[in-house]
Amino acid sequence: MTSKFARAAVRLESASDPCQSSNCHAGQVFYNVGELGRGLSYGFDTSNLPFLESKAYEEQHDNPFFQTGQVLGDLGAMAQGIFESWDGGLKVEAGLALAVLGSESGVGILAGGALAGLGVAEAGHGIFVANQANENLQQDLGVLFSRGEGPASSPLGYPGRKLEPVGEKTDLYAAARDTAKRQGKNSPEAIQARKSAEIEERVSELLTQKGDKIMSYGDGNTRKLLDMPRGVDRTQACDFVSLTEGGKFNLTEVKASDPEGKKGAEVGEAINQLRNTYSSLMQKIPDAKLGEASVAIPEGTGLEVGYTVKGNQLWEEAYENGKMIQKPVKVGGQVVTVKRVPWSS
Structure with a gap:
């Protein structure tokens, strides 16, 4: 009976295409698109909420389409963070102006203060997300390109190389x-x-x-x-x-x-x-x-x-x-x- 190690060695050694039918190729394309989408969602979500990191990453980190999706998700989250920082700053300015102009009435001060507070919260969240996305982006780019290959490589399996154990x-x-x-x-x-x-x-x-x-x-x-x-x-x-x-x-x-x-x-x-x-x-x-x-x-x-x-x-x-x-x-x-x-x- 072929051992699990033998089968693993065959996978490492083989460079052949494991799927020849057109249906299989079409299915692989849909699978790759799905992995790209999963990676994009995961990259975006974990830049906003880092505590969401889970086994999903450990299981898919070696898939180049998932990796590429993560990079796109990181970039999207970074753009979100930059926008929130800018928009929050505008709200702070508008709130302060409203508070000053309406200083003769309590309503104007309250409204201006509330708007400024909302702006501070939005800007703070934007800065946090942008920083986290930047950190994730550097890490995910390193993982993606440390392979020496990207998603343009064959989606049906990568050429492997055999290793022989060394020493005792x-x-x-x-x-x-x-x-x-x-x-x-x-x-x-x-x-x-x-x-x-x-x-x-x-x-x-x-x-x-x-x-x-x-x-x-x-x-x-x-x-x-x-x-x-x-x-x-x-x-x-x-x-x-x-x-x-x-x-x-x-x-x-x-x-x-x-x-x-x-x-x-x-x-x-x-x-x-x-x-x-x-x-x-x-x-x-x-x-x-x-x-x-x-x-x-x-x-x-x-x-x-x-x-x-x-x-x-x-x-x-x-x-x-x-x-x-x-x-x-x-x-x-x-x-x-x-x-x-x-x-x-």
Whole structure:
């Protein structure tokens, strides 16, 4: 019996048109138009009401028509925000003028004040929507064009490329072995490196138990898998690239606290590693579908300053419009998750 992994590999490897009949082609066209409309609605709505972001995006973020619709929705919301800001400003001016001209009567002051208040509310909403739409637009454009292709590509499936797994579980201990040779096997550095390798091995076991097929063990093998340049930065790739039974790619970076425990897991570095890996994955396989981007940390380990976990999602502090806010960290359009690994040192 053909396994799910085998079928996923066939999808990655195949470049053939899965649909030959005219009816099928017509149905695909209607489907693509529908996805364009869904994306437009989703982009417009989430620029006005950011809390509406849901699983719908995670399920459709890889569809180029949905992505294009989102961009159009973002632009529409931005135009709405700009108009509301302008119209609100006019209402404020008119309200103030009415209040001044009608200052001899309480009715004029009340009417003018009400109009000005309405203008302030409308302008404030417009500025909020325009800023949110601009943020969404930058993100959605990045996702759309990180594929290396847009909706003009074949709507009946993208040409895939086959990947062969690189490395094995023992490779996770390569850095620990090197450190032991240089520093001595009982040195603090060697002990910490060995602990990190043991945590990575535990994560690899959890990925396998979940049903993933691990495509790379350790950041060095991830670089080999995706043909990433080594350069001088040995931490530019994430620790694991794995393939789900449904053919999606999961990216996982493992982080523990520093040896002295003075600061939490360096999730800022992990985010860069995940983003670098995602970018390289999309360059190598433009039709790759992202399942999850996650940071795995041992239970009881905190996060470095500036980051927090809400549910299982990673959020970061950022300055916007002169104010400190918190927003979810995203890779490939998806919120980065934090997985706490059962661990006893």
